[in-house]
Amino acid sequence: MFFDPLYFLFIAPALLLGIWAQLRIRWTYAAAKRIPAPLSGAAAARHILDSAGLSEVEIEQVPGHLSDHYDPSAKVLRLSPEVYHSRSLAAVGIAAHEAGHAIQDAHAYAPLVVRNAAVPVAGFGANFGILLVVLGAMLSAANPHAPLGFWMIWGGIGLFSGVVFFQVVNLPVEFNASARAKEQLVALGIVPPQQMPYVNKVLHAAALTYLAATLQAILTLLYLIIRFGSSSREE
Numbered sequence: 168m169f170f171d172p173l174y175f176l177f178i179a180p181a182l183l184l185g186i187w188a189q190l191r192i193r194w195t196y197a198a199a200k201r202i203p204a205p206l207s208g209a210a211a212a213r214h215i216l217d218s219a220g221l222s223e224v225e226i227e228q229v230p231g232h233l234s235d236h237y238d239p240s241a242k243v244l245r246l247s248p249e250v251y252h253s254r255s256l257a258a259v260g261i262a263a264h265e266a267g268h269a270i271q272d273a274h275a276y277a278p279l280v281v282r283n284a285a286v287p288v289a290g291f292g293a294n295f296g297i298l299l300v301v302l303g304a305m306l307s308a309a310n311p312h313a314p315l316g317f318w319m320i321w322g323g324i325g326l327f328s329g330v331v332f333f334q335v336v337n338l339p340v341e342f343n344a345s346a347r348a349k350e351q352l353v354a355l356g357i358v359p360p361q362q363m364p365y366v367n368k369v370l371h372a373a374a375l376t377y378l379a380a381t382l383q384a385i386l387t388l389l390y391l392i393i394r395f396g397s398s399s400r401e402e
Contacts, residue, residue: 177390181383188375195368196233199257202365206357208250208258215266215351216244224269226251235261237268239283244269256358260366263352264373267344278339289333292326297391299323304395320395324388331388334381341377345370 175182206214209226216224229235229245237244244265250258271279303319310316349366352358358366 171394173394174387174390178383178386181379181386184375184382185379188372188379191372191375192233192369195365195372196257199260199365199369200253200255202256202362204254204256204259204358206259207252207254208246208262209252211259211352211357212244212246212262212266214355214357215263215348216269218351218355219266219270219273221269221273233261235265237265237272239268239272239279242269242272256362256365257369259352259357260348260369261373263348263357263366264344264370266351267347268340270347271340271344276340276343278336278343282333282336282340285329285333285336288329292329296323296326296328296330299326300391300395324391324396327388327391331381331384334377334384338377338381342374345374 204211209228212226216222216226223242225243227243227245228248228251231247232249234247235245235250244262246262246265250261252258268279300320300323303316303321303323305316306313306319307316348370349363352366353360353363
């Protein structure tokens with residue numbers, strides 16, 4: 168399917184949005200990185216977590232560029248070296264966003280609970296769903312009258328639907344984490360209100376990447392249904 172021109176035509180809007188989002192992140196991150204902040208990313212995250220009563224959540228440094236994430240299973244907030252050490256608006260904005268996920272976890276924020284539960288299904292669907300569709304299509308082409316190929320195709324489409332579900336649920340999780348981050352940065356005096364536009368631009372650019380991933384998953388699902396589902400019915 169990845170060599171099918173129709174597939175690239177389907178996901179072209181998502182690819183273009185993803186490219187634009189990556190460019191926006193580079194521009195906004197570079198601009199916000201030049202504006203100093205009173206705390207490092209790690210210190211800002213610690214301040215936010217402690218203020219929320221989450222002193223038990225640890226903060227660790229992990230390798231990689233913008234590899235920042237919150238691990239709900241280990242209750243650990245992991246920050247890339249640049250964000251961990253840097254005293255810039257870019258660093259505190261990203262660190263605050265990840266701290267927002269820890270606050271969501273502590274409050275059992277419903278979309279986060281659903282998203283975390285959907286992670287295994289989404290991972291399995293992403294790796295095995297498309298493979299099952301392709302194998303089913305090959306089997307149907309070799310033996311059009313065999314029902315196994317038909318059921319493999321729709322089974323794979325069903326599995327990939329889990330990826331779409333995960334991406335859709337992930338949107339409010341990420342948007343809410345950013346909203347919490349902005350609120351805490353101002354409320355705790357980490358970032359003055361007049362400097363928040365720099366942080367806002369970084370977080371808005373990151374939000375575009377989530378939108379692009381969701382759009383690509385939805386368009387890929389539509390492609391699978393139209394390209395393989397319709398052919399299986401005809402056979």
